[in-house]
Amino acid sequence: MRRFSRLTVAGAATASLALTLSACGGTSTEAASSGSESRGDKGLAIAYDVGGKGDQSFNDAAYAGLERAEQEFGYETADVEPTEGETDADKTQRLVSLAKQGHNPVIGVGYAYATAVKEAAATYPDTTFGIVDDSTIDADNVADLVFSEEQASYLAGVAAAKSTKSDVVGFVGGVDIPLIHKFEAGFRQGVEDTDPKVKVLSQYLTQTAEEGGFSSPDKGRTAAESQIEKKADVVYQAAGLSGQGVIEAAAANKVWAIGVDSDQYRQEALGKYRDHILTSATKDVAKAVYNLAKSVEDGKPESGIVRGDLKTGEVGLADSNPKFKADTELQEAIETAKEKIISGGIKVRTS
Amino acid sequence: MKKFDKERVLLAVAGPVIALAVAFALTSVVLIASGKNPVEPYTLMFEQASFSDIQVLIINQASMYYIAALAVAVGFRMNLFNIGVDGQYQLAAMAAAIVGAHMDLPAVLQIPLLLLTAVLTGAFWSGIAGVLKVTRGVSEVVATIMLNAIATSVIGYLWLPSVFGVKVGNNNTTGEMAESGWVPGIDMGKAGEIYGLVILAVLLGVGYWVVLNRTRFGFDLRASGASESAAAASGVDPKRMVLTAMLISGGMAGLAGLPILLGDTHTYSLNFPTGIGFLGIGIALLGRNNPTGIAFAALLWAWLDKASPELDFHDYDKEIAVIMQGLIVLAVVVSYEAVREWGLRRQQRRVGAELAAGIVLGATDNTAQKAQKEVAGR
Structure with a gap:
């Protein structure tokens, strides 16, 4: 008899699965559009990449752009964080939710949003979507906000090669992915072009972002310490929050660190170590985000590939450290390299 | 009775x-x-569950949780703790994606081939831990945790453009799979598509129950779990049981990523969901290693996952669901x-x-x- 009742239970489970299906009501999108006021009355919304707000780097830069747009245009904005291990369907859902609430533009921060932006853009053709760090989407209402990180990294390489005394410099990448390879490639080329004798050590903290390559200062510190032990006296990091550990290690050992994404010399959290931050290879995500919001506000939304490079000033090399600025020979070398890159005289590799 | x-x-x-x-x-x-407000988040989340598009998301996600949890449960039933489900399903999904991208057979052959690839890859990976346990007495907990880390590195290696990787923008992928390997979903209109392999999850649940409760092997497995010495005394070879259980657990784990791979993404990229193996442990615990219990637990988990993002739009933190x-x-x-x-x-x-x-x-x-x-x- 027990066999029978157990089988019934198994059958009931299957049936309940099927039941959930047939019990479907309307979709959440339909419910919201009929319930709330009409759309198109809210401003910029951003959806963060893994790491989210507070990473002192990439996501925070996007938030800075959002704040600026909020102040300037006085409209309602939104920013939403992802969950761990989510699927493309979840990302799509997030973007669609934002669009359905009337946000315009809606920006996915990070290439991980590529599939989601593509689908959401097809569902909401009247909303402008943006995606940072991806150039694979080709739609009228999508702006691909990409950066030539390798150009800024090249300049960082020039600065490193000119500043090293031991002829060894280091690169610490957060996660072993194509985006970070661009930083390394540019840096390496910059060093080699300036002084072929200088050796570049390179290390990636983790294989995947889930393991914390962008969010573990301790991993960054260990990696930088081992490079410094091998005589590196300038360490360039492209590692998000982990980069703080790299800068800490450099300061502790009295060698140079080169920051990334924002001007890290000016960051309060890093104030203690600023004397050892030579410069930073900046990537102005804030400006790109703001520009897209402005273009929408002006009624001429950006679309297609919008590239930030040395020419537009959205990538560059910060010069807030007075010691760095005072070194005229170094500054000249950087200026020359910069002009050559802008004029096309130097082609910087991306991998 | x-x-x-x-x-x-x-x-x-x-x-x-x-x-x-x-x-x-x-x-x-x-x-x-x-x-x-201590009540409103629940009402919001229950309301979400009544929307058809959210239901589709929940069922899709639950199918993967379910398979992963079954894989964990097989081990639990004989006191084996396979923490390696996470590495096993990711590696298996990648192997299936690679085979799918480089082979193009008719669908009747292609899909079984992909399923088999995933099962064998998962079983191979857990089998390493199984062999280590029976030959050298290495704890399967330690071995599978380490194999998770190794799996991540292997995946990183396979992603190299010089190996099987295909770069799409800033993303690593394994290239798009041949269309014959795509499993058509159940079209729910505007609500989206339910992965075709949800049916596989249900079949696995039924199979799990039948094998454990209605076969000699299942009895031996449960007996070994209850008391190894007693099982050995009644003629069960404990080493063989350990190895078989690990292989079955890994083989099942290998299937956990396939609903989304064959039903939606059709490539193994950096966006592929991770951590399902670890969630599976909690789900198997909650479901008491019982196929029906696990089904409810998986649905509950998926509901918490899929209904919680809405909280962000109502001034609550969606991390409530994680808590x-x-x-x-x-x-x-x-x-x-x-x-x-x-x-x-x-x-x-x-x-x-x-x-x-x-x-x-x-x-x-x-x-x-x-x-x-x-x-x-x-």
Whole structure:
């Protein structure tokens, strides 16, 4: 008899699965559009990449752009964080939710949003979507906000090669992915072009972002310490929050660190170590985000590939450290390299 | 035998129900402590569950949780802790994606081939831990954790453009799979598509139950789990059982990523969901290693996942759902143990009472046997 009742239970489970299906009501999108006021009355919304707000780097830069747009245009904005291990369907859902609430533009921060932006853009053709760090989407209402990180990294390489005394410099990448390879490639080329004798050590903290390559200062510190032990006296990091550990290690050992994404010399959290931050290879995500919001506000939304490079000033090399600025020979070398890159005289590799 | 064993059902249901109630209550405490309405988040989340597009998301996600949890449960049933499900399913999904991108057979052959690839890859990966355990006595917990890390590195290697990787923008992928390997979904109109392989998850659940409860092998497996020495005395080769159980667990784990791979992404990229193997452990615990229980647990987990993002739009933090998931796992462990002891005490009292009443010897024997069986059934 027990066999029978157990089988019934198994059958009931299957049936309940099927039941959930047939019990479907309307979709959440339909419910919201009929319930709330009409759309198109809210401003910029951003959806963060893994790491989210507070990473002192990439996501925070996007938030800075959002704040600026909020102040300037006085409209309602939104920013939403992802969950761990989510699927493309979840990302799509997030973007669609934002669009359905009337946000315009809606920006996915990070290439991980590529599939989601593509689908959401097809569902909401009247909303402008943006995606940072991806150039694979080709739609009228999508702006691909990409950066030539390798150009800024090249300049960082020039600065490193000119500043090293031991002829060894280091690169610490957060996660072993194509985006970070661009930083390394540019840096390496910059060093080699300036002084072929200088050796570049390179290390990636983790294989995947889930393991914390962008969010573990301790991993960054260990990696930088081992490079410094091998005589590196300038360490360039492209590692998000982990980069703080790299800068800490450099300061502790009295060698140079080169920051990334924002001007890290000016960051309060890093104030203690600023004397050892030579410069930073900046990537102005804030400006790109703001520009897209402005273009929408002006009624001429950006679309297609919008590239930030040395020419537009959205990538560059910060010069807030007075010691760095005072070194005229170094500054000249950087200026020359910069002009050559802008004029096309130097082609910087991306991998 | 009685048609419906009330005692058994009561004990089986009490654990999860108490755990859920405690978890909900504690989450409400957290909400009150942070000065928020302790009820509204639940109403919002229940409302989400009534939308068809959210239902589709929940079912899709639950199918993967379900398979992963079954893989964990197979190990649990014989006291093996396969923490490596996470590495096994990711590696297996990648292997299937690579085979799918480089082979193009008719669908009737292609899909079985992909399933087989995934099963074999998963089984191979867990088999390493199994072989280490039976030959060198290495704890499977340690071995599978390490194999997870190695799997991540292997995946990183396979992603190299010089190996099997195809770069799409800033993303690593394995290239798009041949269309014959795509499993068509169940079209729900505007709500989206339910992965075709949800059916596979259901079949695996049925298969799990049949094998464990209706075959000699399943009996040996449960016996080994209850008492290895007793099983060995009755002629079960413990080493063979360990290895087989690990292989089955890994093979099942290999399938966990396929619903989304064959139903949606059609490539293994950096966006591929990770961590399902670890969630599977909690889900298997909550479901008490029972296929029906796990199904409910997987649906519950998926509901918390898919309904919580809406909270962000109503000034709540969606992390409430994560807190709740954590509390459920904690509460489950405590409440199962408490319920088990309570059940044992009840049983002892009853046996005591029956003995005191002076029942004939045969009937007493019967009760004692039953008691023993219930203990073994855990």
